[in-house]
Amino acid sequence: MHKTAQVIMAMLLIVLVGGGAYGCYRYWISQSSQADAPVGNVAALWQATLNDVSGKAYPLAQFQGKPAIINFWATWCEPCRDEMPEISALAKAHPEIVVLGLAIDEAQAVHEFTTTTPVSYPLLIAENEGMALLEALGDQKGVLPYTVILSADGKLLHTFFGRVTRQMLEKALHLTP
Amino acid sequence: MIKRIFLLMVWMLLSVNAPLYADGAFSRLLTQEDSQDFLPVDEAFQVRASVVDAHQAEVLFTIAPGHYLYRSRIAVTVPEGETGQLVEVILPAGEEKQDPNFGPQRVFHHDTVAQIRFAEVPPTTLTVRYQGCSEKGLCYPPQTKQLTLNAAVSSAAASATLPVSASPATVPDDDVSSALLRGGQWWKIILGFLGAGLLLSFTPCVFPMIPILSGIIIGKQAHTSRAKAFSLSLAYTLGMSLTYTLAGIAAGFSGQLLSTALQTPLALSIGALIFVGLSFSMFGYYELKLPSQIENAFFQWSTRFKGGHLFSDFFMGAISALIISPCVAAPLAGALLYISQTHDWVLGGVALFSLSLGMGVPLLLIGASAGTLLPKAGPWMNAVRQVFGVLMLAVAVWVISPLLSTSVQWVLWASLCIVPAVHWRAMDALPENAQPIQRVMKGLAVMLLIYGIALLVGAWSGAQSVLYPLQSVATTATSVAAPTRFQRVHSVQELNTLIANAAGKPVMLDFYADWCVACKEYEQFVFSQPAVQQALSGMVLLQADVTANSQEDAALLKQFGLFGPPGIVFFNGQGQTLSPIIKGYQDAQQFVATLQRLHL
Structure with missing residues (x-):
């Protein structure tokens, strides 16, 4: 009888440990699948020319050659607005990194937003071009927020669906805070 | 050793499974993990349009669980070059969502119908623009859709849209528990159901468990050691919770109406008898325990190995879960509805588990206090036992009262x-x-x-x-108003005919069953009130008696996403189902207020 109890206990333990291990495995897979080089056509990005709220044109080619964070957002997207102060703080602390906010939105709405919530990096209007750029960079469904991390040699290092934190971005760029 | 392993496992079960999702950081991991398989926008939000009559059309938004549309970002227009002229677009009020930047926003988490009125003939197409987000922290870009309106079939559509407009089962806004689950936020679900469980633990249903547990603790001389008493009560509580969770998941999967099954006359009678038996043992008429032979055999078996008494407690807890079942039927309905609709048994199961864990909190406290919270033996203890006995008899009367x-x-x-x-x-x-x-x-x-x-x-x-x-x-008998007269409905088909025959009058459909306490309360305290009768005048009053729980009854309930009576559904003059559907009891004042909000 003593043995029976031990066997039952052992089996329950195995189920629990197994379940835990499976959970960790799933988590690890989800992490590593993002670490696997994401596919995307970065060239499309550098070819674009976008305006800021004041109408000034920015040919994106000028940002090539540096590590970059490209953050797609919109004023109507709550998680996007939520993450922007953290991205802004990161951009301020690391001037050697290019940080761009591409708004899938109207210039007027972006202008209103920046007066209440200024950020330390350029916000460019991609109302018409944005969806094509999102698709080229791996966000086929066009969901926001979407953040792309590029290496200095223009490789797609990491992509994030949904809200990012400063920590996640720093880790993706191998920065020490 | 074995006992330590068991404790470790219990601890792991608690610390790994439940708070895993409660933890804010972990929930962020979850959203990250799941973010790869979010729905395409056309699966998250589906939109259809249909003609109601010569001047009206409706646009139906079907919203997947865990997603929402912004009310202010829904726009319906007539495309250029079309003939029809839009008079107005009527949207329900929606739910409020706090937005840190834009302040309160109105959003729709559930299927929503927009009513559209035209000055003359409806156009053949409509342009619908909408934008929404997922609760996972993602937003979809604004969508613009051209929808075809079949004006040619307008006369046929007038009758054909009746079942169509009723069938999407507009999920009521007021059902908190199913709304919580649809929100898809794990930690909110866990905390919400834990809280509901805690509230339930204050109902008399949990009372019988206290003497049972204290009997176990004292009977096993465990009140000498805090750890021992706590592990006993933990095993007992987990036994109760797991039984409940498994039963709930099974019920959700089979689509059986558990709350209905628990309220059949047989189940109610058995429940009442159990309470009477328990209360008599409180009065000391007899000592409630298993026949000594069985108990001895069980005791011998469980003492063969260390930790055996934890198993027996676990077992006792599992059995005790049956006692509390009459009390939890109502809050369970939301969770069960969600499981049966989405087959997301993990989320539903976690919800049920936290509900029962919440109910077990007082028991755990008793265990943690190593019995010091329990009344000491003596005359005082006897008085407490008598009070418990009377309360249990009261529960028995309450349980059996619908019969x-x-x-x-x-x-x-x-x-x-x-x-x-x-x-x-x-x-x-x-x-x-x-x-x-x-x-x-x-x-x-x-x-x-x-x-x-x-x-x-x-x-x-x-x-x-x-x-x-x-x-x-x-008072004199004259003040008692005449009872409200309902027309009986027996099937979905009959309902559609009756609604069609209502000739522009709004319709109220009340679900009733003999065993349903709240239904009787509606009859006695709500429908009998002059204010309510006045509000209901000019309406066609229908009642579906689902006591028999036949297939037709089940189909009727299912049509409106109801798990059992009470439920009151309103239809406007065009025969469209209105939101909210009243689930549960509302007193006369609330009921009249709900009616006024519907603008019938």
Whole structure:
């Protein structure tokens, strides 16, 4: 009888440990699948020319050659607005990194937003071009927020669906805070 | 050693499974993990349009669980080059969502119908623009869709849209538990259901478990060690929770109406008998325990190995779960509905588990106190046992009351007041040198006795409310309004015909069953009120009696996403189902307010 109890206990333990291990495995897979080089056509990005709220044109080619964070957002997207102060703080602390906010939105709405919530990096209007750029960079469904991390040699290092934190971005760029 | 392993496992079960999702950081991991398989926008939000009549159309937004549309970002227009002219677009009010930047926003988490009115002929196409987000922290870009309106079939559509507009089962806004689950936020679900469980633990249903558990703790001499007592009560609580979770998941999967099954006359009678049996043991008529032979065998078996008593406790907890079942039927409905609709049994199961864990909190506290929270033996303890006994009898009466006629219920309540009052010496003379506490007790006992007598009088005179037993004695019979007349409905088909025959009048459909306490309360306290009758005048009143729970009954309930009565559905003059559907009990005032909000 003593043995029976031990066997039952052992089996329950195995189920629990197994379940835990499976959970960790799933988590690890989800992490590593993002670490696997994401596919995307970065060239499309550098070819674009976008305006800021004041109408000034920015040919994106000028940002090539540096590590970059490209953050797609919109004023109507709550998680996007939520993450922007953290991205802004990161951009301020690391001037050697290019940080761009591409708004899938109207210039007027972006202008209103920046007066209440200024950020330390350029916000460019991609109302018409944005969806094509999102698709080229791996966000086929066009969901926001979407953040792309590029290496200095223009490789797609990491992509994030949904809200990012400063920590996640720093880790993706191998920065020490 | 084994006991330590068991404790470790229990700890792991608690610390790994439940708070895993409760933890904010972990929930962020979850959203990250899941973010790869979010829905394409056209699966998250589906939109259809149909013609209602010569001047009206409706656009139906079907919203997947865990997603929402912004009310202010829904726009319906007539494309250029089309003939029709839009007069107005009517959207429901929606739910409020706090947005840190834009302030409160109105959003729709559930299927929503926009009513569209045209000045003359409806156009052949409509342009619909909408934008929404997922609760996972992602937003979809604004969508613009061209929808075709089949104006040619307008006469046929008028009758054909009836079942169509009813079938999407507009999920009511007021159902908190299913709304929580649809939100898809794990930690909110866990905390919400844990809280609901905690509230439930204050209902008398949990009372019987306290003496059972204390019996176990004291019986096993465990009150000497805090750790031992706590591990016993933990095993007991987990046994109860797991049974509940598994039963709930199974019920959700099979699509069976658990809350209905728990309220059949047989189940109610058995429940009431269990409570009567428990209460008699509280009065000391007998010691409630298993026959000694069985108990001995069980005891011997469990002492063969260390930790065996934890198993037996686990087992006891599993059995005890049956006792509390009559009380939890209502809050379960939301969770079960979600499981049966989405087959997301993990989320549903976690919800049920946290619900039952919440109910077990007082038991865990008793264990943690190593029995110091339990009354000490002695005359005081006896008084407490008697109070518990009376309360359990009250639960038994409450459980069985739907099966009894009002006057029989009243006689039972009266005897529940009079007998204990006499027992507590309401009729005995106080001794000359009585203690102040004795005098106070006698005063209370006399009050209880008088209330019991008033209840008896009420039972004979046919009073309406337990709170006003002498109402019908004091007032003349003329003030009692005539009962509301309902037309009976037996099937979905019949319902559609009756709605079509309503000729522009709004329709109210009430789900009723003999065993449903709230339905009786609606009959007695709501529909009988003059204010309610006035609000309902000019409406076609239908009632579906689902006591038999036949296939037709189930189909009717299912059509409106209901898990059982009570449920009240309103239809406007065009035969469209309106939101919210009333689930559960609303008093006359709330009911009238709900009616006014519907603008019928």
